[in-house]
Amino acid sequence: MLELRGVSAGYGAFQALFDVSLKVDAGEAVAVIGPNGAGKTTLLRVISKLVGSTAGEILMEGRRLNDVEPHRVIELGIAHAPENRRLFPRLTVEENLRMGAFVPAARARFGERLESVYALFPRLKERRSQLAGTMSGGEQQMCAIARGLMSQPKLLLLDEPSAGLAPVIVQRIFEVVHRIRDEGYTVLIVEQNVQQVLKVVDRAYLLEVGRIKASGRAAELAASADIRRAYVGL
Amino acid sequence: MRRAAPWIAVAALAAVPLLGIGKYPLHLLIMILLWSFVYTSWSLMGRFGLVSFGHGAFMGIGAYVVTMLWNHYGLTPWLGIPLGIALAVAVAVLIGYPCFRFRITGHYFALVTLALTEVARLVIVALRDQTGGSLGVTPKTALAGGESFSLYALQFADKAAFFYIALVCWLGALWVWRRVDRSMARYAMEAISQEEDAAASVGVNVTRTKLAITVLSAAMTALGGALYGQYQLYVNPDTVSGIGISLQIVFAVIAGGMYVQLGPTVGAVFTLLLAEGLRIAVGHDVHGLDTFIYGALLVIFIIYMPNGILGRILERWGRRGAAARAAAPAGSPG
Amino acid sequence: MEIFDVFLLEAVLNGLLFGGVLALLALGLNLVFGVIDVVWICYAELMMIGMYTVYFLYTVYKLPLIVAFAAGILVVSVCGVLLHVLVIRPVLNTEPINQLLVTGGVLFFLQAAATLAFGVQFRNLGLSLPSLELGEIFLPYSRIYAALTALVAMVVLYLFLKKTYLGTAIRAISQDRQIMPLMGVSPGRIYVITSAIGGGLAGLGACLLVLQYDVHPAIGLTFGPITFLICVLGGLGNMVGGFVAAFIFAQFISVGGFLLHIEWGYVMAFVFFIVMMFIRPQGLLGGKQ
Numbered sequence: 001m002l003e004l005r006g007v008s009a010g011y012g013a014f015q016a017l018f019d020v021s022l023k024v025d026a027g028e029a030v031a032v033i034g035p036n037g038a039g040k041t042t043l044l045r046v047i048s049k050l051v052g053s054t055a056g057e058i059l060m061e062g063r064r065l066n067d068v069e070p071h072r073v074i075e076l077g078i079a080h081a082p083e084n085r086r087l088f089p090r091l092t093v094e095e096n097l098r099m100g101a102f103v104p105a106a107r108a109r110f111g112e113r114l115e116s117v118y119a120l121f122p123r124l125k126e127r128r129s130q131l132a133g134t135m136s137g138g139e140q141q142m143c144a145i146a147r148g149l150m151s152q153p154k155l156l157l158l159d160e161p162s163a164g165l166a167p168v169i170v171q172r173i174f175e176v177v178h179r180i181r182d183e184g185y186t187v188l189i190v191e192q193n194v195q196q197v198l199k200v201v202d203r204a205y206l207l208e209v210g211r212i213k214a215s216g217r218a219a220e221l222a223a224s225a226d227i228r229r230a231y232v233g234l
Numbered sequence: 235m236r237r238a239a240p241w242i243a244v245a246a247l248a249a250v251p252l253l254g255i256g257k258y259p260l261h262l263l264i265m266i267l268l269w270s271f272v273y274t275s276w277s278l279m280g281r282f283g284l285v286s287f288g289h290g291a292f293m294g295i296g297a298y299v300v301t302m303l304w305n306h307y308g309l310t311p312w313l314g315i316p317l318g319i320a321l322a323v324a325v326a327v328l329i330g331y332p333c334f335r336f337r338i339t340g341h342y343f344a345l346v347t348l349a350l351t352e353v354a355r356l357v358i359v360a361l362r363d364q365t366g367g368s369l370g371v372t373p374k375t376a377l378a379g380g381e382s383f384s385l386y387a388l389q390f391a392d393k394a395a396f397f398y399i400a401l402v403c404w405l406g407a408l409w410v411w412r413r414v415d416r417s418m419a420r421y422a423m424e425a426i427s428q429e430e431d432a433a434a435s436v437g438v439n440v441t442r443t444k445l446a447i448t449v450l451s452a453a454m455t456a457l458g459g460a461l462y463g464q465y466q467l468y469v470n471p472d473t474v475s476g477i478g479i480s481l482q483i484v485f486a487v488i489a490g491g492m493y494v495q496l497g498p499t500v501g502a503v504f505t506l507l508l509a510e511g512l513r514i515a516v517g518h519d520v521h522g523l524d525t526f527i528y529g530a531l532l533v534i535f536i537i538y539m540p541n542g543i544l545g546r547i548l549e550r551w552g553r554r555g556a557a558a559r560a561a562a563p564a565g566s567p568g
Numbered sequence: 569m570e571i572f573d574v575f576l577l578e579a580v581l582n583g584l585l586f587g588g589v590l591a592l593l594a595l596g597l598n599l600v601f602g603v604i605d606v607v608w609i610c611y612a613e614l615m616m617i618g619m620y621t622v623y624f625l626y627t628v629y630k631l632p633l634i635v636a637f638a639a640g641i642l643v644v645s646v647c648g649v650l651l652h653v654l655v656i657r658p659v660l661n662t663e664p665i666n667q668l669l670v671t672g673g674v675l676f677f678l679q680a681a682a683t684l685a686f687g688v689q690f691r692n693l694g695l696s697l698p699s700l701e702l703g704e705i706f707l708p709y710s711r712i713y714a715a716l717t718a719l720v721a722m723v724v725l726y727l728f729l730k731k732t733y734l735g736t737a738i739r740a741i742s743q744d745r746q747i748m749p750l751m752g753v754s755p756g757r758i759y760v761i762t763s764a765i766g767g768g769l770a771g772l773g774a775c776l777l778v779l780q781y782d783v784h785p786a787i788g789l790t791f792g793p794i795t796f797l798i799c800v801l802g803g804l805g806n807m808v809g810g811f812v813a814a815f816i817f818a819q820f821i822s823v824g825g826f827l828l829h830i831e832w833g834y835v836m837a838f839v840f841f842i843v844m845m846f847i848r849p850q851g852l853l854g855g856k857q
Contacts, residue, residue, distance in 0.1 A: 526676070
């Protein structure tokens with residue numbers, strides 16, 4: 001479904017990704033792991049076009065994303081829950097979810113989507129009228145993921161959902177990811193918490209200093225020495 | 235030789251009235267010098283991000299306090315000016331202290347100063363019995379008996395005297411600018427303008443530093459206002475206070491270059507020559523034509539030349555001469 | 569003593585109505601300044617354009633008043649968009665002070681353009697609307713209309729911002745501009761739409777102002793600063809706050825002007841603003857940023 005071929009990208013003079021190639025097939029859950037500063041967030045931003053790529057191709061269901069404008073990416077079925085949650089702090093939970101369903105296709109089915117998302121996140125339903133900025137970190141993360149799901153995306157990009165959260169909450173987050181997976185969503189998740197994420201995905205890539213250093217099935221990577229190095233390197 | 239160049243220029247300037255260049259050009263030069271003085275004073279704050287739209291208030295205070303004390307009580311401007319400056323400083327502290335203490339910055343600060351300048355203008359108009367209101371007021375002349383000057387009244391029939399006063403003030407402003415630029419206050423202010431909390435955490439007394447710069451700027455501007463009144467022998471709330479003047483100051487400094495020592499001066503030259511040039515070209519005073527062009531130019535300048543004319547020129551020179559001057563000591567102005 | 573009280577009451581009531589006018593003016597600015605955080609120092613000059621438009625269409629071209637009003641609103645709305653695209657957009661990613669400076673330039677430019685084009689004369693619509701008589705108190709109908717329009721406009725705007733997708737997006741963009749594309753929203757488009765609405769509201773304000781005041785090139789200086797101060801005083805982006813602040817200001821001006829000279833009324837209002845900024849910098853109803 002999603003394919004990156006030889007993608008390079010950066011910020012001005014600073015290059016963050018070098019010749020990255022990966023793919024995600026429909027129905028899969030794929031992780032990109034690696035140490036701090038590896039370029040994981042940049043990778044997701046390149047896919048959702050928040051950052052432009054300087055080389056290579058990004059293909060979604062065979063369609064080139066390179067020339068697509070950033071705000072049209074979601075129409076192609078890619079939703080991105082950015083790092084640090086990035087909720088709209090002074091909008092309520094439900095208003096945030098509404099923003100997630102801004103595109104016409106989702107807007108038409110807003111009621112239905114809302115019910116479906118609240119079923120996954122009952123806590124959010126309780127807090128539907130609360131200002132998003134006043135919630136706890138864990139709840140905000142749930143809301144951010146929920147917002148991404150509102151457009152019923154073909155591919156959900158999750159950027160470090162466990163960042164800055166207590167272990168108990170992290171556990172909950174990954175349970176949610178697992179459930180999302182079970183509902184049939186395709187997920188590309190970027191994470192520093194290697195141990196947890198490899199339990200919920202099918203495959204993973206190891207990104208170090210902007211390059212893919214390894215890839216394979218989750219179970220294999222979990223056992224490999226490379227990963228232990230990356231893990232310890234955290 | 236480079237060190238001597240500024241001094242030669244100053245000497246040449248000082249010699250100008252002796253060349254017999256005629257009243258009108260001399261008048262223009264005096265205006266340029268006076269306004270450069272005011273603009274440079276403003277830029278002491280502006281260059282550090284404290285963009286004030288309230289300097290019209292300080293000019294107005296300077297001009298009116300001196301004129302009122304002279305007209306109503308016969309108090310010599312030699313005392314009137316310090317009093318005017320004192321009042322301006324008091325106002326600056328009154329407004330500045332809470333602003334800085336409560337971290338009111340950026341365009342919120344600009345709006346508070348805007349309110350201030352309007353208050354000043356409105357008060358001047360409201361006190362119409364004393365100040366003459368919107369019609370303005372003229373300092374009573376001390377030269378009625380045909381004297382050529384009165385030191386007591388600080389009035390001079392001969393423009394040359396004012397030229398030297400303006401020249402000295404202008405040079406003084408440049409000197410102050412240089413001193414501030416070289417002082418610890420400069421580094422403190424730059425740190426503040428970039429990241430206040432960080433600056434505070436390394437011990438920079440944010441409030442005190444900002445206040446010091448503001449007081450200095452206000453005092454000098456008040457002096458400029460007072461001298462302007464003494465020279466023009468006419469003050470009017472709209473020419474020395476209010477939002478119009480405040481915007482004019484800001485525009486001139488932006489046009490000339492806010493971060494460079496001579497930038498405000500270039501701005502004064504530019505705006506005054508523009509106004510005069512238009513008057514000559516069009517043949518008479520077309521109401522608003524100069525403002526029309528100012529406005530368009532301000533827009534263009536902010537978008538394309540945020541460092542002003544002088545800033546842009548210096549940038550070009552900097553790039554070309556960078557290699558050659560790589561080993562030069564950091565002694566150049568601005 | 570009786571008569572004194574009645575005139576004071578009239579001042580208070582007129583102040584309330586004036587507050588309605590100011591509230592309407594502040595509405596558009598609150599949207600642009602408060603919600604999408606763009607500074608239009610020349611907002612009042614845009615209103616001036618609206619006023620001139622209505623004036624010329626009505627008095628010179630003899631179009632019906634309602635048509636002139638509609639045209640006025642449309643013209644200023646377009647001006648709002650042009651302002652954003654030509655002047656604001658190039659500096660949107662630099663320090664906010666640049667917006668203030670660049671629209672300051674537009675302020676000069678528009679004032680001067682009006683002077684060159686129309687001269688400095690004060691122009692009046694020539695309409696003389698009656699006043700509502702309550703005993704010895706006279707309340708001009710023009711002011712009543714303005715206050716009512718402001719109320720309606722505020723409610724409509726509130727509902728728009730709260731209940732519609734577009735309105736929510738406009739509120740969202742001031743909170744996090746960068747991720748808007750992830751929602752499928754083009755930030756540029758939102759800015760343009762908001763500028764159009766802000767301009768339209770300024771145009772609406774112009775229509776009501778031109779009923780009560782003469783238009784001349786410097787009219788922006790009368791209403792500009794005060795509109796800004798109202799927005800900030802009420803808490804930027806807070807429509808209700810703007811309303812409240814407008815009424816407070818209007819009371820200072822009206823009653824202060826009644827007790828002393830009119831300028832003192834304004835002085836008191838401005839001093840009140842300065843003091844309030846120190847006490848509560850986020851504005852009367854402003855939330856923590």
